Amino acid sequence: MTTPHHDSTCPSSHFSSSPFLSWAIILGLITGLICGEALFRYFQGVVPSEITSTCEFIGNTLFINLLKMILVPLVASSVVVGICSIGSPSELGKIGILASVFYISTMLMAATVGVLLVVTIAPGVGIGDTAGSSSVSSHIQSAGEHATGGLWMALQNISSHLIPANPLKAATEGDLLSVISVSILLGTALLVLGDSGRSVRNLFESLFAISMLVISWILHLAPVGIFFLVTWTVARIGLASLLGPLSKYVMTVTLGLGIHGLLLLPLLYFLATQTNPFAFLAKMRNALLTAFTTDSSSATLPVSIRTAEDKGGVSSYVARFILPLGATINMDGTALYEAVAVIFLFQCYGIELHTLQLAIIVITATLAAVGAAGIPSAGLVTMAIVIEAVNQSLGLQGDAALPLSAAALILGIDRIMDMMRTTVNVWGDLVGAKIIDTLLYRRVSVQPKEIV
Numbered sequence: 001m002t003t004p005h006h007d008s009t010c011p012s013s014h015f016s017s018s019p020f021l022s023w024a025i026i027l028g029l030i031t032g033l034i035c036g037e038a039l040f041r042y043f044q045g046v047v048p049s050e051i052t053s054t055c056e057f058i059g060n061t062l063f064i065n066l067l068k069m070i071l072v073p074l075v076a077s078s079v080v081v082g083i084c085s086i087g088s089p090s091e092l093g094k095i096g097i098l099a100s101v102f103y104i105s106t107m108l109m110a111a112t113v114g115v116l117l118v119v120t121i122a123p124g125v126g127i128g129d130t131a132g133s134s135s136v137s138s139h140i141q142s143a144g145e146h147a148t149g150g151l152w153m154a155l156q157n158i159s160s161h162l163i164p165a166n167p168l169k170a171a172t173e174g175d176l177l178s179v180i181s182v183s184i185l186l187g188t189a190l191l192v193l194g195d196s197g198r199s200v201r202n203l204f205e206s207l208f209a210i211s212m213l214v215i216s217w218i219l220h221l222a223p224v225g226i227f228f229l230v231t232w233t234v235a236r237i238g239l240a241s242l243l244g245p246l247s248k249y250v251m252t253v254t255l256g257l258g259i260h261g262l263l264l265l266p267l268l269y270f271l272a273t274q275t276n277p278f279a280f281l282a283k284m285r286n287a288l289l290t291a292f293t294t295d296s297s298s299a300t301l302p303v304s305i306r307t308a309e310d311k312g313g314v315s316s317y318v319a320r321f322i323l324p325l326g327a328t329i330n331m332d333g334t335a336l337y338e339a340v341a342v343i344f345l346f347q348c349y350g351i352e353l354h355t356l357q358l359a360i361i362v363i364t365a366t367l368a369a370v371g372a373a374g375i376p377s378a379g380l381v382t383m384a385i386v387i388e389a390v391n392q393s394l395g396l397q398g399d400a401a402l403p404l405s406a407a408a409l410i411l412g413i414d415r416i417m418d419m420m421r422t423t424v425n426v427w428g429d430l431v432g433a434k435i436i437d438t439l440l441y442r443r444v445s446v447q448p449k450e451i452v
């Protein structure tokens with residue numbers, strides 16, 4: 001078995017591996033929760049827009065922009081450098097096949113858990129069709145316009161991103177799926193070319209080193225950014241919104257994410273690595289907390305790569321190739337969430353679903369999750385594909401069909417649901433990277449020193 005060679009393009013960051021950062025992030029999260037809830041109660045649910053917009057500007061605009069700013073160069077260089085360090089096209093093929101099998105099977109598994117729970121708990125039964133159509137946001141409506149065709153549409157959506165007509169345009173628009181597919185092509189070509197492609201490879205290695213250095217600077221600001229993000233989220237809706245008529249729905253999603261994230265993924269981790277999955281989970285806390293607070297797998301990617309390499313003992317060549325791929329296409333939490341949410345909405349509208357529709361939901365929720373970008377609320381938008389597929393399979397049209405506006409019912413609490421599903425998305429990526437690394441190279445106890 002060939003073992004890819006290590007490189008030393010990743011600058012080490014003392015700050016990112018210090019316990020100070022974890023504690024500061026946790027502090028930012030907790031104080032954000034307290035401040036947000038205090039503001040919500042003090043102003044009785046109508047927090048002045050000056051306060052919310054200031055929190056939004058600092059957390060959701062400045063901090064998230066800082067993370068996003070570095071994404072395209074990071075993803076492109078990380079994938080190219082990762083592929084080049086893998087050493088041979090056959091090795092690359094092995095990693096690619098293993099990653100695809102892992103991603104698809106865990107997403108199907110997550111969607112199945114969601115379906116089983118929501119059918120058993122039936123959180124939508126008895127809520128009635130209270131979903132007003134007026135408040136639905138326009139982005140869900142417009143997603144719905146493109147959703148006609150269900151399964152076929154889901155596949156078309158994914159393939160059109162995989163083969164961009166203009167890669168540079170895709171990069172400037174931040175279309176990460178396109179950036180990844182072009183980087184895979186470029187990296188593979190460089191791998192095959194060997195020494196004749198050395199100068200371009202050096203360029204990407206430098207770009208990767210620069211990106212990682214900048215990220216370690218940005219990470220210093222994470223606790224402050226997270227504080228404002230969480231304050232903004234909670235001040236607008238209050239924690240009690242999770243306990244109202246939607247509490248059974250919130251519980252179903254939370255239980256499903258808990259079963260998948262704390263039972264099934266750890267079980268797979270243990271079977272593959274024979275080590276303690278919860279020790280790995282604790283080491284990954286910076287990435288998981290960032291996912292929880294930013295609602296974005298993509299924005300978390302810089303932290304995921306850093307944490308997986310520095311603390312998780314994941315080989316650099318696997319982390320750099322697999323994690324960008326995972327952040328963009330592997331979304332266990334989103335697949336589970338979409339399955340639960342769609343069945344919940346059908347239950348609210350009193351439309352009965354049979355085994356065929358449940359099977360369609362598992363498959364389309366998985367494809368819709370693959371197609372969802374790693375950004376806040378992407379799962380809510382691609383959910384239109386799943387609703388459309390079920391309406392079609394039941395032959396429902398016009399007034400008889402479940403309207404896309406039904407999603408208005410769960411729109412208000414989506415940001416908090418998104419925090420949880422994004423954390424499971426990122427956890428799935430990290431577990432996948434460690435399992436693939438272990439299965440291919442049996443590097444269970446790689447020391448960080450070896451990697452950096």
Ligand code: ASP
Pocket residue numbers: 295296297298331333334372373374375376377378379380418421422425
């Ligand atoms: N926010 C999720 C993510 O970035 C996607 C979603 O909305 O489900 O992973």
